[in-house]
Amino acid sequence: xxxxxxxxxxLVSQRVAQFRDQMRRHLAGELxxxxxxxxxxxxxxxxxxxxxxxxxxxxxGMLSAVQLRTLARIARTYDRGYGHFTTRQNLQLNWPKxxxxxxILAELAEVEMHAIQTSGNCIRNxxxxxxxxxxxxxxxxxxxxxxxxxxxxxxxxxxxxxxxKFKIAVSSSIEDRAATFVHDIGLHILRNDAxxxxxxxxxxxxxxxxxxxxxxxxxxxxRAELINYLEAILRVYNRFGRRDNKYKARIKILVRxxxxxxxxxxxxxxFAHLEGGPAVVPDAEFTRLESSFxxxxxxxxADADAAFERARHDNRAFARWVEQNTFxxxxxxxxxxxxxxxxxxxxxxxxxxxxxxxxxxxxxxxSFGEVRVSHEQNLILADVRKADLFALWQEARPAGxxxxxxxxxxxxxxxxxxxxxxxxxxxxxxxxxxxAARFDDLDYQHDLGPIDLNISGCINSCGHHHVxxxxxxxxxxxxxxxxxxxxxxxxxxxTALGRVIGRAFAADEIAxxxxxIIGVYVASRRDDxxxxxxxxxxxxxxxxxxxxxxxxxxxxx
Amino acid sequence: MPRIIxxxxxxxxxxxxxxxxxxxxPDSGNVxxxxxxxxxxxxxxxxRSGAVGVWLAPDDDPAGIAPDxxxxxxxxxxxxxxxxxxxxxxxxxxxxxHGFRGQLRAFGEVLRDQLFYLERVGxxxxxxxxxxxxxxxxxxxxxxxxxxxxxxxxxxxxxxxRTTAAxx
Numbered sequence: 001x002x003x004x005x006x007x008x009x010x011l012v013s014q015r016v017a018q019f020r021d022q023m024r025r026h027l028a029g030e031l032x033x034x035x036x037x038x039x040x041x042x043x044x045x046x047x048x049x050x051x052x053x054x055x056x057x058x059x060x061g062m063l064s065a066v067q068l069r070t071l072a073r074i075a076r077t078y079d080r081g082y083g084h085f086t087t088r089q090n091l092q093l094n095w096p097k098x099x100x101x102x103x104i105l106a107e108l109a110e111v112e113m114h115a116i117q118t119s120g121n122c123i124r125n126x127x128x129x130x131x132x133x134x135x136x137x138x139x140x141x142x143x144x145x146x147x148x149x150x151x152x153x154x155x156x157x158x159x160x161x162x163x164x165k166f167k168i169a170v171s172s173s174i175e176d177r178a179a180t181f182v183h184d185i186g187l188h189i190l191r192n193d194a195x196x197x198x199x200x201x202x203x204x205x206x207x208x209x210x211x212x213x214x215x216x217x218x219x220x221x222x223r224a225e226l227i228n229y230l231e232a233i234l235r236v237y238n239r240f241g242r243r244d245n246k247y248k249a250r251i252k253i254l255v256r257x258x259x260x261x262x263x264x265x266x267x268x269x270x271f272a273h274l275e276g277g278p279a280v281v282p283d284a285e286f287t288r289l290e291s292s293f294x295x296x297x298x299x300x301x302a303d304a305d306a307a308f309e310r311a312r313h314d315n316r317a318f319a320r321w322v323e324q325n326t327f328x329x330x331x332x333x334x335x336x337x338x339x340x341x342x343x344x345x346x347x348x349x350x351x352x353x354x355x356x357x358x359x360x361x362x363x364x365x366x367s368f369g370e371v372r373v374s375h376e377q378n379l380i381l382a383d384v385r386k387a388d389l390f391a392l393w394q395e396a397r398p399a400g401x402x403x404x405x406x407x408x409x410x411x412x413x414x415x416x417x418x419x420x421x422x423x424x425x426x427x428x429x430x431x432x433x434x435x436a437a438r439f440d441d442l443d444y445q446h447d448l449g450p451i452d453l454n455i456s457g458c459i460n461s462c463g464h465h466h467v468x469x470x471x472x473x474x475x476x477x478x479x480x481x482x483x484x485x486x487x488x489x490x491x492x493x494x495t496a497l498g499r500v501i502g503r504a505f506a507a508d509e510i511a512x513x514x515x516x517i518i519g520v521y522v523a524s525r526r527d528d529x530x531x532x533x534x535x536x537x538x539x540x541x542x543x544x545x546x547x548x549x550x551x552x553x554x555x556x557x
Numbered sequence: 558m559p560r561i562i563x564x565x566x567x568x569x570x571x572x573x574x575x576x577x578x579x580x581x582x583p584d585s586g587n588v589x590x591x592x593x594x595x596x597x598x599x600x601x602x603x604x605r606s607g608a609v610g611v612w613l614a615p616d617d618d619p620a621g622i623a624p625d626x627x628x629x630x631x632x633x634x635x636x637x638x639x640x641x642x643x644x645x646x647x648x649x650x651x652x653x654x655h656g657f658r659g660q661l662r663a664f665g666e667v668l669r670d671q672l673f674y675l676e677r678v679g680x681x682x683x684x685x686x687x688x689x690x691x692x693x694x695x696x697x698x699x700x701x702x703x704x705x706x707x708x709x710x711x712x713x714x715x716x717x718x719r720t721t722a723a724x725x
Binding site for chain 2: 011014157239243281
């Protein structure tokens with residue numbers, strides 16, 4: 001993975017010193033709350049409902065075992081012994097003390113980590129495919145490009161006070177696993193017909209109050225011009241994005257107001273001035289970045305391993321886990337493993353310090369010492385020999401890391417919600433728990449097949465509810481918590497936004513409603529092969545609506 | 558008492574008067590006039606002693622004064638709120654695209670913790686918000702000794718310098 005050079009190291013340690021001084025001046029009354037707010041936000045520090053919240057950047061989701069152990073230690077020392085992995089591949093600590101944050105940042109800097117620009121109206125952490133570099137369907141490794149963008153966007157002087165937050169996602173595979181159509185900028189790294197590498201550029205996607213699927217504004221930007229093209233987009237947005245209303249300040253609104261072609265034309269006009277200029281990235285820099293992401297020392301293995309196949313045959317629980325939680329690897333004899341952070345009874349995406357230590361150990365013994373975080377809030381060991389899968393599974397199980405539910409209804413994506421977040425209108429974790437309890441039978445989950453169920457505690461949509469096959473949104477009605485349900489959303493290549501099925505549900509109705517929805521699916525699916533989302537697309541919302549709102553319990557409520 | 562501002566990382570007495578919108582142009586003295594007033598002065602070629610610079614609001618297009626940058630002694634950019642980042646692009650365009658080489662000044666809600674970025678987009682003069690300690694603020698220019706991007710201070714991003722250093 002990418003290792004810091006002198007420039008990276010200097011910048012991150014100077015940042016710690018800068019923030020320590022800003023914190024000191026704030027506590028001394030020299031920096032007002034209004035003046036301090038953007039400074040602390042650009043260091044990932046929120047002031048939350050119960051306590052401050054610190055969001056630590058995990059650039060494009062890549063972690064070394066050493067870094068993960070440091071996160072475990074920080075969570076243990078400065079917090080309550082756990083952290084929450086987010087849909088943007090970051091880690092949030094929910095209970096640090098305000099004045100200890102500079103010390104936390106200093107400990108992070110020692111292992112080449114930081115919390116820079118994980119919040120605020122600036123360019124946020126760049127995210128990518130959790131299977132980057134190993135996926136069987138990958139076109140080009142997106143990580144060198146993600147790292148290039150990380151560096152360019154870090155402390156960019158022109159774009160630190162944008163109209164609103166700005167998120168970039170990079171993907172380079174047949175299946176889009178980085179949600180590129182719902183980011184401010186989505187990039188698909190690809191080769192053109194001549195074999196040159198460049199990027200397809202998607203702009204103006206996003207969830208939140210006004211969910212929009214992004215539009216392609218350029219089919220191919222040569223990689224040397226990628227930074228110039230991004231500068232052009234950001235400059236147009238910085239100058240012309242709305243600043244009068246924060247709900248209309250995201251780039252998607254500007255794209256809508258100018259029209260996609262109008263926006264693209266403005267970007268091209270700006271780019272015409274920048275193209276060929278000093279920000280052109282030389283091939284040598286790509287070579288340097290690529291050298292950080294070389295393949296580990298894979299062994300030459302047969303794709304099939306006899307002992308693995310035997311264990312799979314003899315042990316049904318293991319076979320189930322292999323089926324759900326491993327992913328095709330481009331190297332023969334290897335698999336990528338998803339360690340589920342969605343065990344029943346645990347808030348989705350939460351991991352204890354003990355679990356982080358276990359994962360770090362497993363990574364060192366089975367996966368070249370590297371871990372990734374997925375935007376679905378799980379941890380990935382990307383390079384495991386198939387021959388080691390059984391041993392790995394046996395160790396992960398007692399640590400609560402082997403729930404075989406990836407892709408199933410139990411793999412709920414969920415924000416921290418009203419239990420922690422001061423933005424939330426409603427709690428989300430208890431809703432996830434109530435639904436998970438209804439579907440705790442793993443055989444039943446497996447029979448139901450792939451279902452993405454996403455929960456957001458407010459319209460900011462951190463739980464990506466718009467793109468869940470089933471989406472749940474917490475809303476505030478007259479001071480109490482209600483939940484709106486959408487159906488038919490999806491992420492990936494065929495990104496679609498879910499549609500609201502009807503009136504919102506009370507907290508104690510929601511699990512019944514989801515059960516009724518699943519009941520309609522089971523009764524209506526063509527055969528065992530038809531996935532939930534396909535049934536929804538085929539029969540529409542009406543049958544679900546009829547059944548859900550006809551349930552006597554709900555009528556009585 | 559004249560105001561103390563930062564010019565080229567040193568403290569100086571401000572020799573310019575920044576005129577508010579709709580203020581009458583005095584007959585003498587160096588003034589920085591709002592865009593509208595400055596246009597009017599330029600066209601009327603009114604006789605007065607003292608120089609005239611111009612200031613731009615966040616939504617003023619710097620391209621509009623591009624033909625005049627050679628003869629403008631000072632261009633100021635207003636920051637009504639420090640979180641309004643449009644002025645950063647204005648400065649970058651004036652320096653990198655329109656070739657302005659005179660004094661480029663930030664005024665309004667200009668605070669210590671934004672100075673580093675402001676300097677990197679091309680400002681070399683800073684009239685801090687009233688009541689702020691200007692001398693203390695000088696330390697902000699040393700917050701970072703490196704940067705990832707091309708800027709007014711470093712015409713090439715480090716990825717070009719890194720590769721040059723490597724001999725590629």
